[in-house]
Amino acid sequence: MAASGAVRVLVALLSGALFGLGLAVLGMMNPAKVIGFLDFAGKWDPTLAFVMGGALLVCVPAFRLILKRPRPVLASGFALPSESALDARLLGGAALFGVGWGLSGFCPGPAVAALVPALATGITPVLVFFAAMISGMIAHKWLFERPDRGVEAGPARGTEGRVT
Amino acid sequence: MEGFTPVSGLVGGLLIGLAVVLFLLLNGRLAGISGILGGLLVPAEDTDGRGWRAAFVGGLLLGAAAYALAAGGIAVRVEAALPVLVVAGLLVGxxxxxxxxxxxxxxxxxxxRLSRRSVAATAVFFGVAAATVFIVRHAL
Structure with a gap:
């Protein structure tokens, strides 16, 4: 599997590049644009609905076909989340994320990709947001994901079963 | 700059859709950015996943850089003040x-994937984000 392991890394690079290019094309690295989409009471900009529409147009039918395969092309199995409960952690986490997204206009993908213009032209707020976001992720890791704490013990635990 | 741009929105959405589909078809994984990032942070438990995670994040930067070079830059206008961005970043992470x-x-x-959990989570974070924007822009 060593050879296909290297190919999987290349695929990740290519997927990431397409993803980053897409974010740049649609203007998602610009928080002002994202907030314009979330501002229904202001001058609402529906662009992001076209983004979701375009992406789901590809993904919904493609996912149906792909997940009928016994396994992916380059790996021994699909790594998909197995949980199904609508629990407090899911909904509470989504709510916290929503407050942060609404306050800033940044979600994780664009915050990473925006490091490019931020580092090129010195946009401090992007760097500040990125550092805080990574700190929040590390805080979660220390609180909830330490193996010795056993908080999330069980077969569904771990990065394998996580969505984003 | 922040006007309605349906064509670039659709093209960008198709590119992202293609990225996500390739990743699932070839590597068997969902391209969720916060999960990919989270797996790179300390303390790491999934060390053999670091290569592809780092490659995906590197790809994100490369894709953005390619666009910036071709288009002569990327528009980023941040309205929030720095203390707000710190709080927002912590909450997002x-x-x-x-x-x-x-x-x-x-x-x-x-x-x-028509996941019930994801539909619920998306409804919550979209609703809460829109409510937050409403409060910040129109109620405060």
Whole structure:
């Protein structure tokens, strides 16, 4: 599997590049644009609905076909989340994320990709947001994901079963 | 700059959709950014996943850089003050990990999989984000 392991890394690079290019094309690295989409009471900009529409147009039918395969092309199995409960952690986490997204206009993908213009032209707020976001992720890791704490013990635990 | 841009929105959405589909078809994984990032941070438990995670994040930067070179830059206008960005960043980082996903993992991959959890999470974070924008822009 060593050879296909290297190919999987290349695929990740290519997927990431397409993803980053897409974010740049649609203007998602610009928080002002994202907030314009979330501002229904202001001058609402529906662009992001076209983004979701375009992406789901590809993904919904493609996912149906792909997940009928016994396994992916380059790996021994699909790594998909197995949980199904609508629990407090899911909904509470989504709510916290929503407050942060609404306050800033940044979600994780664009915050990473925006490091490019931020580092090129010195946009401090992007760097500040990125550092805080990574700190929040590390805080979660220390609180909830330490193996010795056993908080999330069980077969569904771990990065394998996580969505984003 | 921030006007309605349906064509670039659609093209960008198709590119992102293609990225997500390739990743699932070839590597068997969902392209959820907060999960990919989270797996790179300390303390790491999934060390053999670091290569592809780092490659995906590197790809994100490369894709953005390619666009910036071709288009002569990328527009970024941040309205929030720095202390607000610190709070927002902490909430986005912590909340996306607590809720097992963000815009890409739940909003795109999860909905494409018709996952009940992702549909619920997406409804919550969109609703809460819109309410937050309303309060900040129109009520305060």
């Amino acid at each position: 912590f909340g996306s990990r607590l809720g097992s996903g963000c815009t890409s993992g739940h909003g795109l991959c999860g909905i494409a």
